[in-house]
Amino acid sequence: MKHKLLITVILFNYFIVSATEITVSTPQQVLSALSSASAGDIIYVLEGTYTFNSKFSITRNGANGNLISFLSHPDNTSRPLFDFSSMAESSSNRAISLSGSYWHIKGIEIFGSGDNGMFINGHNNLIEFCTFSECKDTGLQLGTGASNNTILNCDSFYNADSSLENADGFACKLDAGTGNKFIGCRAWQNLDDGWDGYLRGTDNITTTYENCWAIKNGYLKSGSVGAGDGNGFKTGGSDDKLLKHNAVYKNCIAAGNLFDGFDHNSNRGDVIIYNCGAYSNGRNINFSSSNIANSLEIKNTVSFSGNSGDSYRATTLDLTNNSWQNSLVANANDFVSLDIDLLISPRKADGSLPDIDFMKLVPGSDLIDSGVDVGLLFNDSAPDIGPFESLTLSVNDINKFEGVSNYPNPFSSETNIVFNLNQASKIKLSVYNMMGVKVFSIPEKTYSQGRNAISLSRNKLASGNYLLVLNGRDTQRTSKIISID
Structure with missing residues (x-):
């Protein structure tokens, strides 16, 4: 295990707190580093397979603006694999239990646990670019009051349990807290649901999906039909059919799920669906009149080729x-591709979603500019209908947007955000704290072809780590910026 004192020091009330940088390469070193970590520490995990025979808990706490980081080493060519497949199926055999708060966990693959791949009951954590596969319960689950966690650019797939009921891709359910977010995540071929929001023991929480x-x-992994519910996004539900799980879906896609794409399941809360796409599910959108939801708002959304009526x-x-209103009729000719398998294409090196043609609108489609402004980025006179906006900035239009897209970085007074465009394009820049809460945004505008530079003043940011997000047509690029005193 290698230790290195970080050059950066952080001042709190005139006391100097130094953080430690640790590199680990064995399961024992992983457990030792996790058990002694303090706010600001960085634990780097070298690539390779780490075999664990029992679950482990992460209980230490970081601090607001000073997270504990548990990361794949930057020199790795592949992500470390944490293999829990020797564990028997049992509710006591979760792989990783995260009860600590203010952690940033990035770039770890979790495989074959006897229950959840990761169970989170802490708060204000960021889980980024991780995978959860072939677990015997839900890949990643939030519960026991877990609140204000952000799950960013993670995948959960091929999870299946012998009870044929509980193995979802992701779940914010039962007694989870409020304010949790899923951004840029994918769930495929899980025995039960992609996302499960069923409640028991809490009420009136809000979860966001972008x-x-x-x-x-x-x-199942084999492609055969399982015995679970088979929904894409199960918005809620409860034993007594009275509990409210408020949900916000933006630019989400449900495709090829066995039963419902977006599922009511007796959720009594408020559900918002903006600029989403539902294609070839058993039923694309299903909100029934039994145990009716309090409110349902659907705008700029495509529902096409479901096997039953919505x-x-x-x-x-x-x-x-929406695609079924205002004399519109969505059909295959509206889209560049309807190949569902494109949705599980490899992610980009930075963990962001792949650039694919699935449900992209072809030029001339009557779904272009037929939406209504819901506060999301759009081009021309009105938003498009569906999950992707056409004719604005694509990742291919950016010929320079590096991993560190501002200089200097870290910075103490002012930094410059620089990017080059192949053509004049409309984009939006936003800054988020590491919990996924937007600190401020630079208003959307059209930037010129060539080099563009934006000056960001230090007085807008407290010291700490932030995510700089560049939004365009169908891409979200992120990089970390660091503000110091």
Whole structure:
């Protein structure tokens, strides 16, 4: 195990706190580093397979603006694999239990646990670019009051349990807290649901899903039909059919799921679906009149080629500018591709979603500019209908957007954000703290072809780590910026 004192020191009330950088290469070193970590520490994991015969817990706490980081080493060519496949199937055999708060865990693959791959009951954590596969329960689950966690650019797939009921891709359910977010995540071929929001023991929480894809859930790894529910996004539900799980879906896709793409399941809360796409599910959108939702708002969304008719029911209902309204009829000719398998293409090196043609609108489609402004980025006179906006910035239009896209970095007074465009394009820049909360944004505007530079003043940011996000047509690029005193 290698230790290195970080050059950066952070001042708190005139006391100097030094953070430690640790490199680990064995399971024993991993456990030792986790058990002694303090705010600001960075634990790097070298590539390779790490075999664990029992679960482990992460209980230490970082601090707001001073996270504990547990990361794949930057020199790795592949992500470390944590193999728990020797564990028997049992509810006591979760792989990793995260009860600590203010952690950043990035670039780890978790495989074959006897229960959840990761169970989170801590708060204000960021889980990034991790995978959870072939676990005998849900890949990643939030519960026991877990709140304000962000799951970013993670995949969960091929999870299946012998009870044929509980293995979802992701779940914010039962007694979870509020304010949790899933951004850029994918769930495919899980025995039960892609995402499960079923509640028991809590009420009136809100979970947000942005740019998330649910694919072929209800089917097993082999491709055969499983015995689970098989929904893409199960928005809620409860034993007494009274509990409210408020949910916000933006630019999400449900495709090829065995039963419902977006599922009501007696959720009594408020559900918002903006600029989403549902294709070839058993039923694309299903909100029934039994145990009716309090409100359902669907705007700028495509529902196409479901195997059963959709159902939209709620006490308060707002359906506006969707693919089945205003004399619009979505059909295969509207899209560049409807190949569902594209949705599980490899991610980019930085963990962001792949650039694919699935559900991209072809030029001339009547779904272009037929939406209504819901506060998301759009080009021309009005938003497009569906999960992707056409004719604005694509990743291929950026010929320089490096891993560290600002200089200097770290910075103490001012930094410059620089990018080059192949053509004039409309983009938006935002800064988020490491919990996924937007600190501020630079208003959307059209930037010129060639080099563009934006000056960011230190007085807008407290010291700490932040995510700089560049949004364009169908891409979200992120990089870390560091503000110091």
